[in-house]
Amino acid sequence: MKNFQQTDKNGFYGRFGGAYVPEVLYKTVEDLKLQYSEIIECPDFRTEYRQLLKDYVGRPTPLYHARRMSRQYGCKLYLKREDLNHTGAHKINNAIGQALLAKRMGKKRIIAETGAGQHGVATATVCALMDMPCRIYMGALDVERQRTNVERMRMLGAEVFPVESGNMTLKDATNEAIRDWCCHPGDTFYIIGSTVGPHPYPDMVARLQSVISEEIKWQLREKEGRDYPDYLLACVGGGSNAAGAMFHYLNDERVNLVLAEAGGLGVETGQTAATMQIGTMGILHGSRIKVMQTEDGQIIEPYSISAGLDYPGAGPMHCNLHETGRARVLPINDDEALCGAYELTRLEGIIPALESSHALALLPKLQFRPDDVVVLNLSGRGDKDLDTYLKKLVCYHKTQ
Numbered sequence: 001m002k003n004f005q006q007t008d009k010n011g012f013y014g015r016f017g018g019a020y021v022p023e024v025l026y027k028t029v030e031d032l033k034l035q036y037s038e039i040i041e042c043p044d045f046r047t048e049y050r051q052l053l054k055d056y057v058g059r060p061t062p063l064y065h066a067r068r069m070s071r072q073y074g075c076k077l078y079l080k081r082e083d084l085n086h087t088g089a090h091k092i093n094n095a096i097g098q099a100l101l102a103k104r105m106g107k108k109r110i111i112a113e114t115g116a117g118q119h120g121v122a123t124a125t126v127c128a129l130m131d132m133p134c135r136i137y138m139g140a141l142d143v144e145r146q147r148t149n150v151e152r153m154r155m156l157g158a159e160v161f162p163v164e165s166g167n168m169t170l171k172d173a174t175n176e177a178i179r180d181w182c183c184h185p186g187d188t189f190y191i192i193g194s195t196v197g198p199h200p201y202p203d204m205v206a207r208l209q210s211v212i213s214e215e216i217k218w219q220l221r222e223k224e225g226r227d228y229p230d231y232l233l234a235c236v237g238g239g240s241n242a243a244g245a246m247f248h249y250l251n252d253e254r255v256n257l258v259l260a261e262a263g264g265l266g267v268e269t270g271q272t273a274a275t276m277q278i279g280t281m282g283i284l285h286g287s288r289i290k291v292m293q294t295e296d297g298q299i300i301e302p303y304s305i306s307a308g309l310d311y312p313g314a315g316p317m318h319c320n321l322h323e324t325g326r327a328r329v330l331p332i333n334d335d336e337a338l339c340g341a342y343e344l345t346r347l348e349g350i351i352p353a354l355e356s357s358h359a360l361a362l363l364p365k366l367q368f369r370p371d372d373v374v375v376l377n378l379s380g381r382g383d384k385d386l387d388t389y390l391k392k393l394v395c396y397h398k399t400q
């Protein structure tokens with residue numbers, strides 16, 4: 001059987017992945033590759049990491065049996081409550097792990113890039129906690145659009161650096177962060193927020209997030225008497241919450257994996273972020289993946305109502321899961337995600353993040369048997385999305 005969990009020795013999942021970095025970063029990335037797994041597997045690191053996940057982040061997060069939603073979809077639905085983490089999403093699991101790693105590697109300074117600001121906030125939070133100086137690159141347009149997250153990062157003590165080049169969004173912020181890294185490879189650690197970037201980042205982020213599926217296993221054993229679900233559902237931006245929720249099940253063919261990517265206004269409209277549907281092979285962020293690009297290799301600006309999902313690529317692990325058919329990947333349009341959000345809110349009293357709402361909108365597209373156990377990774381909470389939800393309330397009433 002194929003191994004979907006592990007890269008080959010060059011950092012590839014099937015045809016996807018690798019490390020395409022400028023010459024000056026070669027040694028830095030190589031050092032990271034040589035050290036990361038030894039450090040994150042060592043008992044000392046694990047004790048410190050686990051302690052922070054427990055006492056600071058609030059783990060384990062509950063696995064909640066959503067009874068009214070279950071009735072609606074004719075299955076036994078459990079929600080993995082990553083929305084209850086400190087800072088409101090799964091991203092903190094990874095940020096803490098990488099900051100601890102940075103310390104152990106003797107790095108003095110942290111950089112990161114952020115689109116909507118969620119990864120920036122998680123990184124700034126961890127840098128405050130660990131007393132490390134931190135610079136966050138963010139497209140100038142995103143700085144305008146995500147004012148409250150910028151204010152949060154500044155309150156936490158991070159320096160937010162607005163990037164004025166290109167479209168002034170995530171891709172430009174990423175380029176600028178890589179440029180910074182090239183200038184300070186010795187003392188600076190680059191915290192990447194998803195299962196993207198050059199090897200070993202995708203593997204490292206997947207392993208740091210794999211605490212999610214580790215918990216699902218014992219929680220299901222407690223509740224269902226077996227440690228695997230029939231279906232596992234998650235949304236994909238770069239892929240970290242999906243990778244974490246699926247990690248221990250990737251090679252278990254009893255588990256159906258279903259991923260939601262952001263369809264935007266519709267895959268056929270061009271106003272979309274459904275990379276795995278319309279992307280072609282390219283190199284983005286140091287990795288060989290499916291990329292939304294023109295014929296001459298210019299990145300097409302992605303669109304989604306959800307800021308966390310509008311990335312013009314998808315992580316190499318997920319591209320491979322899609323290409324091999326191990327996971328089903330369905331595009332979910334803005335209006336479908338909004339309906340998913342309202343449904344969860346009204347049936348269970350939980351307001352989900354817009355990103356997570358894309359995973360919820362998979363439910364009406366799947367056929368379940370009544371005794372199917374379905375686990376849906378609720379990656380984050382919706383406080384940050386209230387303005388969008390309230391503006392679109394009218395759309396919900398129309399569908400009633």
Ligand SMILES: *Cc1c(COP(=O)(O)O)cnc(C)c1O
Pocket residue numbers: 089090091118119193194195235236237238239240241242308309353355356379380381
């Ligand atoms: C950032 C974010 C995502 C998308 O990122 P992944 O790396 O694909 O998980 C999904 N949900 C929430 C709540 C986010 O903040």
